[in-house]
Amino acid sequence: MQFITKSHKLNPLTALHPSWNQVVAGIKRATIAGFLMMVALSVLVTDTSAQAQETDGASRRVVILNGTDPYLPAFLALDSALREAIRMESRVPVDFYAETLDMYRFPQKLFDHDVAALLRKKYHGLKIDVVVADATIALDFARRYRAEIWPDAVIVFNSMPTSSLRERSLDPHTIGVPVQLEFGPTLDLALQLRPATQKVAIVAGTADPDRKHLLLAQAALEQAAGRFDIQYLVGLTLAETVTAVQGLLADTVVLYTTMFRDGADAPQVPRDALKRIVAVSRVPVFGVFETYLGDGIVAGSITSYGTQGRRTGELVARVLNGEDPSAIGVQAPVAPHCIADWRQLRHWDIDERRLPADCEVRFKEVTLWDRYYRQVLAVLAVVLMQTVLIIVLMLNYRRLQRAQVALADEYGRRIQAESFATLLCARLARFSKERSLGAMATSISHEINQPLIAIKNYTQAAKQRLQSHFDHKPKVIELLGKIEAQAERAGAITQRIRSLVNASDVQLLPISPGLLIEEVIRVMESEIERRGCDIAYESAGDLPAVFADALQVQLVLVNLLQNAMQSVCSSDQYDKHIFIDLDPLNDQEAQISVADRGPGVPPNQAADLFEPFYSSTSGGMGMGLAISQAIIDAHGGRLWYEPNLTGGAIFRFTLRIADS
Structure with a gap:
């Protein structure tokens, strides 16, 4: 300043x-x-x-x-x-x-x-x-x-x-x-900063320029007539003016023009008179002259004297440099703009945000924070980051120590748990296979009963031939051959049952997928008839062989067919047709689908179908689909569920084509 x-x-x-x-x-x-x-x-x-x-x-x-x-x-x-x-x-x-x-x-x-x-x-x-x-x-x-x-x-x-x-x-x-003296915009600014204003007091002297400035202020007040009361403190001595300003109410603002002479014709310096007025005023004072800033006025629409002097000097220089004055003429007025005294804003508790956006604020105290806040923030940020990093490292170190101790204990418990879980999974898988075989027992007993009856019939025929007096040796030998074939057939059936129960390792061999499907349908034929269901099998023609463990893939098909029959054959309201489709998915995979038109799977349960121990029936153990998925995964394929657009469910799985 x-x-x-x-x-x-x-x-x-x-x-x-x-x-x-x-x-x-x-x-x-x-x-x-x-x-x-x-x-x-x-x-x-x-x-x-x-x-x-x-x-x-x-x-x-x-x-x-x-x-x-x-x-x-x-x-x-x-x-x-x-x-x-x-x-x-x-x-x-x-x-x-x-x-x-x-x-x-x-x-x-x-x-x-x-x-x-x-x-x-x-x-x-x-x-x-x-x-x-x-x-x-x-x-x-x-x-x-x-x-x-x-x-x-x-x-x-x-x-x-x-x-x-x-x-x-x-x-x-x-x-x-x-x-351009803007008393009107200055008055508007005063009302903007003090919206509760009810009265405006005008202070002016009696000299000729004082009267001219007063006329300009009156013209501005006439345009705002009715918005507030007006009090003129004009024609008073300076002492009387000071006393009058001191008695103004809190809802008043003072608009100070100039005072080159007071009411007693005593010469005055306008700025000195302003200082005496501001010293006792209990309300803010506003003005339009730049030199009043710093001596008591709060703000105003003000023209810079420095700008006036500079522009006047430029005109003088143009004349001295030889330019024709008539070509220069009278210039545009120096544009006033809002200027405020920051100290007065604080003194009168006026929020700086009430000022216009382009208002110049002078005498603002620049603190170390205002001057270097970016640098201070940068240093504080670095210190804070380092402090946080140190704390995090210390906490991590302590956590790591505790984790190492807990990890050692956890590792021991985990080894035991994994061993026990492996044993349980093996038992559950075996038990699930046995349950699946139980479902196949009826069909298999019917199938094994046929060779036994045939053996019995062939034995009785051979016995009759031997008891006769005729030489039936060729015929007897033929009958014995048939008995042997039927015995081998019965042995193969029992061997397949034993393999399904005891099989653990996957042995992938090229095999026709159609034969796998047909054999499963034949094995489950008696149960299908008992439940009153109908199996419709369609194939896309002669498909190449796939890599598969025949017994394990048949077990997957048996599980999917059992689920489908439980879904559609438990009630007469559902279509009892079950559809098996065999199609090439691409050059490397064949796809087998089992579809029904039963109640289907609720959308909120679809994600849990292949989870162990999940079952939608009261008597199920929830291991069938989980084991089936594990078998297909071991074959390098995929097993998934899709909702049937016509109602029901579709389960699909893929097997690798042997040629690929």
């Missing part, structure tokens, strides 16, 4: 008698005497440079005519930017001359002609190229006396409100940058 210190000098203009109205004549004499002293001093200071510049034809002369207090913060900010812009943009050397009218605090009519006479004498015979008029009073003075004091000089003005500009007709050699 930049602080500008005002130095105090003895000046006849400020040594006024307390009773202004009684000593008007004395003030006039003192004012003229003061200006004579200022002119004399400026002549002494600039005489040498003026004489030197007369010999240098390349130099240009610029008079900066200030209509206000030369120590006014606004003028200091504007003047600094103005001179810097001229030095940067001008292609020729420039000499500056500064003149102060100070007519905002003192009546213009008292010494207007006297000042003009002094300046006319001072600049007699000195060619001035540009006169910079700071503020409306300076512009009016320069236009009135340009022909007498600075003939042929171009006037470049600034700090003139656009409303005042419309009241004047400017010649082509008068150009400049007007200013």
Whole structure:
């Protein structure tokens, strides 16, 4: 934050008698005497440079005519930017001359002609190229006396409100940058920051610029009529104004314009008056001038004095560089924008988020966190990651130690459990095979009964032949051969039963899948007839042999057929046809399907069909499908379930084709 210190000098203009109205004549004499002293001093200071510049034809002369207090913060900010812009943009050397009218605090009519006479004498015979008029009073003075004091000089003005500009007709050699004072947007901003506002108090002085600023504020208030009450604190002394502001209620905001003179005609510095008002105010104060920031106003729609000075300096440089002033003309006003004092926002507990998105916030205290928060966050993140990593490693180490101890115990228990589980699985598999064979017993007993009856019949026939007196040796030998064939047939049947019970290792041999299916149907023929079912077998023609252990694949088919018969033959409401299909799945696999039209499998149970000990019937052990899947897996095939689109279930499994 930049602080500008005002130095105090003895000046006849400020040594006024307390009773202004009684000593008007004395003030006039003192004012003229003061200006004579200022002119004399400026002549002494600039005489040498003026004489030197007369010999240098390349130099240009610029008079900066200030209509206000030369120590006014606004003028200091504007003047600094103005001179810097001229030095940067001008292609020729420039000499500056500064003149102060100070007519905002003192009546213009008292010494207007006297000042003009002094300046006319001072600049007699000195060619001035540009006169910079700071503020409306300076512009009016320069236009009135340009022909007498600075003939042929171009006037470049600034700090003139656009409303005042419309009241004047400017010649082509008068150009400049007007200013737009936005009391309306400032009032809207105040209401946005303090939505509970019910009253607006307007504070203004009595000098001519004070009255003009007050008129602009009144025009803005007229557009917002009815939204709040308005109180004018105008025409009061500074002390009375301070007292009035101190008594304002909490639902009020203050709109401060300017106070170059108070109600007692006492000269004032607007910023100093603002400080006294803010010191006692219990409500926030708003304004439109940049120099009020940092001295008490909360915010406003403000034009930068630095921007005004820079743009004015650029116009002066263009004129000095030879550009025609009439081609330059009057420029667009300097655009104001929202500026807020962060300290005042905190003081009045106003949320910064209420400000417009593009609002500039000044005097914000930048903490170490605000300045280096990215670096701090990065360091904290690294430290946190390292800390977490160390903790995780320590926890993992302890967990690993406990796990190693538990693993040793678990390993021993697991070995025992696996051994016991292997034994149980073997017993369960054997028991399941025996249960499956029980279902085949009826069919097998019927089949083995046929060779036994045949043997009995052949034996009786041979016995009769031997008892006869005829020589029937060839016939007897034939009968004995038939008896032997039937005995071998019965032996094969009993051997197949023994193999089904005791078989454990898979012995894959090329075999016709159709023969496997036909033999299973023949073995289960008696049970099929007993249950009243019908087996429909279809084959896609002569298929090549498959690699299979015939007995184990037959066991799978028996289990699937038993499940199908239990599903459809237990009730008369289902179709009792069971379909067996044999098809080539691809060049490497053949597919066997067993389908029924029974109740099917509920969707929520389909995933558990092949789990051990899962059974959909009350008397089943739930091992049939699990063992069947294990057998097919050992053959390198797949066993799965599909719902039958016409109702029921389809179980399919694949076997590898021997040629592949």
